[in-house]
Amino acid sequence: MKKRRKGYTIFRALKTGGHLLVLGGSFLGAFRVLEDLGHGRPLPLAVLYLVLLEGFWLILEAGDVEQRRFLDLMYSQFFGAAAASLFFGALMCAVSSLSMWQILGEFFLLLVLQSGAGMAWAALCFGLYLRGQSHKRALFIYGEREEPEEITEKNNRINGYFHIAASVPCREAAKRPGEVLGGYQAVYLGDLPPGDKGAILEQCMIMGKDCYSIPGLIDVYTQNARILRLQDKVLFQYHKGGLTAGQKKAKRALDIGVALALLALSAPLMLVIALCVRLEDGGPVLYRQIRYTEGGRPFRMLKFRSMHVDAEREGARLASRNDSRITRVGRIIRNLHFDELPQLVNVLKGDMSMVGPRPERREFIEEYSRVIPEFSQRMKVKGGLTGYAQIYGKYNTGPEDKIKYDLIYIYNYSLRLDVRLLFLTVRILFQKESAEGVEEGRRSAVRERKERQDGDDQTS
The missing domain is CATH 3.40.50 (Rossmann fold)
Known part of the structure; x- marks a missing residue:
């Protein structure tokens, strides 16, 4: 036991020391870039750059080697460095007399060196950590x-x-x-x-x-218990779930602000996608589907159509990995999650939130609820364009695990958590596994479990 503790202490020291070296190199690189660009006060700006870089890495969980998957760490290191470099590159373009291409070239080189060093550090720490754990x-x-x-x-x-x-x-x-x-x-x-x-x-x-x-669902409920003291007695107060009136107003303000900004930025891209969808087979650009949100309220969720027009003539089922119903354009926009962009309109209308459990169809809600009675608790809050289960799970993650992720979000809700999950969403846009379908032939992710349970009941 003492040997293991000593090994973990050494690992933590190596992890911290390596991180400080990466930050030191990033500071020197930013200082050099600012000097090359002829800025009169490179030192305070380099410090500000370093603070911003560390902030993005913290939000994106770029150093959490004990919890994150390897690809998550790599994406987080890159996007954190990219966000910091893009911000400062734009700032220098605004205040410097140098050409935009010269400035962006300098910061691109800084991004390559910085993200490369960060990814190398994260990969080394990840390998050391797993090597130290796997002997157990x-x-x-x-x-x-x-x-x-x-x-x-x-x-x-x-x-x-x-x-x-x-x-x-x-x-x-x-x-x-x-x-x-x-x-x-x-x-x-x-x-x-x-x-x-x-x-x-x-x-x-x-x-x-x-x-x-x-974890069972009871573990999720007790995770966020508040400690109270009644005279000399200790009490646990359990969160009942859902949002307060103040939290709903703050969340709605965040939804409107983020949705408007993203619609303005993505409008040209959405026009190109709409044109491509229309030209491929002449069918409608948008796909409207009834989903259910907070309190079981139905609404029409919008998506760019990624399947053939008659894709569900045999009934509703989840998309499989090599689904023949998906069009060529649809496969591209699904892998990049761009088919979800029209849901920004749903967010502005108040049907959805930017962050929350993914709204489901009635047939899947009924089917899941027969096996997992707690599934309906997901509708204590509005359905979201992105969510806890989407960031930390995959498209084909089972409903038992997705409901746990969703309830963790509901019972630990805060506006800060929403902001962090919005930043983390950038990380999953280019990960194929987050858009990968279920196994071929499965109508829903819970059907096999139900059939297995029925078989167990008959033989018991």
């Missing part, structure tokens, strides 16, 4: 409806935080937790009943085991 032998404690072999294989293929060495059913672990947990550095708790989960978790804390858990 973990015991997987699974619930009745889980497949331990399948989960173990998938975990050990993609998870660098620990290695599942053995698995036991919940019933066995709950009867003799002290005996079962011995010999493992970590414990991975699956979908367990709350009582058994609590008992095993308590034993893990007593024995000093690293413990990982698939």
